[in-house]
Amino acid sequence: MEVQVLRRLFETLYVFKYSPSARMHIFGYLTGLFFYTAMPLTLCCTCAPNVFKFGTSEVTEFIVKDRSSTQAIEFDWWDFVNPFSKLGWCQWIGAAIFLWGWIHQHRCHAILGSLREHVGKVDEYVIPHGDWFEIVSTPHYLAEIVIYAGVVFGSGGADLTIWLLFGFVVSNLIFAAAETHRWYLQKFDNYPSNRVAIIPFVC
Numbered sequence: 032m033e034v035q036v037l038r039r040l041f042e043t044l045y046v047f048k049y050s051p052s053a054r055m056h057i058f059g060y061l062t063g064l065f066f067y068t069a070m071p072l073t074l075c076c077t078c079a080p081n082v083f084k085f086g087t088s089e090v091t092e093f094i095v096k097d098r099s100s101t102q103a104i105e106f107d108w109w110d111f112v113n114p115f116s117k118l119g120w121c122q123w124i125g126a127a128i129f130l131w132g133w134i135h136q137h138r139c140h141a142i143l144g145s146l147r148e149h150v151g152k153v154d155e156y157v158i159p160h161g162d163w164f165e166i167v168s169t170p171h172y173l174a175e176i177v178i179y180a181g182v183v184f185g186s187g188g189a190d191l192t193i194w195l196l197f198g199f200v201v202s203n204l205i206f207a208a209a210e211t212h213r214w215y216l217q218k219f220d221n222y223p224s225n226r227v228a229i230i231p232f233v234c
């Protein structure tokens with residue numbers, strides 16, 4: 032999730048071309064700041080003690096080896112790869128779902144970021160095409176839901192905090208998607224009739 036937060040920062044700075052008149056409600060701004068700070072910490076706080084224990088034992092071992100031997104310290108690849116072999120099928124499928132959403136969200140953000148380059152106006156809105164835009168109006172929101180579904184799957188579905196996080200993201204984005212879809216229908220007479228707001232072939 033930390034990688035996701037960094038990618039979103041990069042896209043906000045270099046991919047999106049925000050219109051000069053674009054404004055964000057202060058409540059939304061503060062919620063976003065709080066969400067993107069608290070969410071990664073919430074997700075990592077359960078495993079942080081284990082990571083800390085593992086890190087300190089590795090450092091201690093390194094120091095002891097260094098004092099007791101003059102030989103060059105070897106990097107053991109097995110120590111690095113071994114933790115991955117302990118992951119269950121839930122974690123691997125969760126990671127695949129996460130990556131699937133991640134790739135599509137990046138593609139859709141690139142499409143949104145390129146729309147104004149084509150029309151040459153910094154505050155113009157056009158109908159986006161390509162990738163998941165062909166089936167829904169807000170594929171970047173759909174991809175965000177897929178990303179969080181990957182986290183839920185990877186956690187094994189037993190962590191209440193992750194379900195609450197997922198519930199917050201889904202309800203927030205479905206509401207925003209419905210508004211965006213309504214706006215597209217009002218603004219463009221030629222808006223593709225097969226597109227729905229966010230859930231393909233449903234709504």
Ligand SMILES: NC(=O)c1ccc[n+]([C@@H]2O[C@H](COP(=O)([O-])OP(=O)(O)OC[C@H]3O[C@@H](n4cnc5c(N)ncnc54)[C@H](OP(=O)(O)O)[C@@H]3O)[C@@H](O)[C@H]2O)c1
Pocket residue numbers: 047048049050053136143144146147154155156157158159171172173175199200203204
């Ligand atoms: N986890 C959560 O709860 C949560 C909540 C909100 C957002 N997000 C994620 O944050 C990401 C960005 O969301 P957002 O709501 O900021 O996206 P957005 O409102 O759709 O806008 C993204 C950028 O694309 C531009 N744009 C959008 N539609 C356009 C069109 N038809 N023609 C030309 N330009 C267009 C916008 O222009 P303007 O500058 O004119 O607006 C803005 O610069 C999404 O992937 C979303 O999933 C997550």
